[in-house]
Amino acid sequence: MLGRSELGSAKLKAILWTAILAFGVYTAYKLIPVYMANYQLSDKMVEESRFAVANRFTEEQVRDVIYREVQDLEIPAKKEDIKVLASLQTVRISLDYTVPVDLLFYHMDLHFTPSSEGKALWTP
Secondary structure, three states: OOOHHHHHHHHHHHHHHHHHHHHHHHHHHHHHHHHHHHHHHHHHHHHHHHHHHHHOOOHHHHHHHHHHHHHHOOOOOOHHHOEEEEOOOEEEEEOOEEEEEEEOOEEEEEEEOOEEEEEOOOOO
């Protein structure tokens, strides 16, 4: 038979493990969408750099497409932050942005620098 002090200790451990689990779920809830948005943006940049080389898009056209994706994904970046370098042979796209994340009693800034380079398969 367990004494009263042993029962209290078991309840405290259960509460502690439940709190840790809840904080882990909350952290994942806050962080996973940020990383998924960065992944989707990187994917769009790769796709757009290849497409822009083939269709000879201007730097401004590429910047507009990427900025629409940034807005759709709710990424905190300005249009001026999107760097595009387009030539006949390559299109380079890069973006440098920071996402603030507030985890109740801890604040962090996640820094991302997605980039892509599309090259022509042929030379004119």
